[in-house]
Amino acid sequence: MTYFGTPGGDGPDSPAPRVERVLVVHAHPDDETITTGGTIATLVDAGAGVTIVTCTRGELGEVIPDDLAALRGDEAALAVHREGEIAGALRELGVRDHRFLGEAGARTAGLETRAYRDSGMVWRADGVAGPTDDLHPAAFCAAEFGEIVSDLSAVVESVRPTVIVSYDDDGGYHHPDHVRANRAAVRAARLAGVPYFAIVAGADEATGAEAAALRDDESVVTMDVRPVAPRVVAALRRYRTQLEVVDLPGGAAGIRYPHGRVDRLASSESFRFVPDPDELPPRPASTSELSDMSVGGRIGTYLLAVAAGAVFGAIGTVAHQGTSSVAGAVLPTGLVVSMAMAAALLVGFRQVFRSRTIVAAVAVGLLGVTALLSQPGAGGSALVPANLAGYLWTFGPVLVAMVVLAWPFLDRGADVQRGRDKMDALPEAKGTPQT
Structure with missing residues (x-):
């Protein structure tokens, strides 16, 4: 079974369908469980190959419980602790392939391994996340973009995914690391010719016309994650530094964040297929x-x-x-x-x-x-x-x-040699989105 596309054949004379291989890119430990945990567990249960790449260790995250107060202000210790948290969470979800960007398996060949540091964020007056004024030289957002893309491309070359999943272009809530992860994941997908799906933030809470639009949008894939909810809750409980799982009326589970907000555990997770602009039909010549x-x-x-x-x-x-x-x-x-x-x-x-x-x-x-x-x-x-x-x-x-x-309009369409850097032997990565 495939969820994000059809990487194999369609007819009786076509080759047997290939196993779906999904590369999920996130910025910090816990992001993968909060926004895509149900999908990850569902894919694993369906036999898909799932690889999780985490770009930083979340060294600047808050520490909620007082029994872990010693981690507050100690970035190195918190980084090690969060490595343990994500390892436990991914075990609950059934993931066997997890890589930190810059480390072995997620680093450009020939370069020494490195750790991309959490860039941090501040809440702006309008309630949207923004960058800090004192970006650390080793921060993810301070690194050369080409280096980040090259490291992520090394994962793509190793895994040969049929689809790449990460944030939408605003990173979900504008966290600088999320936005950078989106840019790098999109670029790596385009270089490899792999379909890219963006997380649709808040899709589970949509109502009325917004919910109807999502249902009717053929580019959107929606996962019913209720069957794997217990495993998602177990994975969330591993992140004691960052969040608290709470019981809500009606037997539902919720997530309480350090700033006090409580979100109901999603019953579905949605992803929108983002087409490569170079593969869209060319603009009609008469269009200005x-x-x-x-x-x-x-x-x-x-x-x-x-x-x-x-x-x-x-x-x-x-x-x-x-x-x-x-x-x-x-x-x-x-x-x-x-x-x-x-x-x-x-x-x-x-x-x-x-x-x-x-x-x-x-x-x-x-x-x-x-x-x-x-x-x-x-x-x-x-x-x-x-x-x-x-x-x-x-x-x-x-x-x-x-x-x-x-003179006639100069065509910027398919006849122009785009010179894009493609990976070899990825015909199975050209799946079309399914709902």
């Missing part, structure tokens, strides 16, 4: 970036285009007569540079906004300022004299603008 803007945004963009054209026109008008001497030959370097600038500006706006009208606005600014500055001054002098360079600068940008306006 301007179509996504408000009226005010469009007006501002047109004004910016005119202003940019005017600036480039002024620079080109002043500089187009410049020359340089090479081996006795006089070269019109000013004209060449001015024409190149004008062409780059027009083509750039065309490609970015995919709109002929925006190019026309650039041309208005460029040609208007050029024409204005071409007029003789009070003393009879002119910035654009009647010589070859002057004529070329007067009419050259006009011709360039006409060509850019008439």
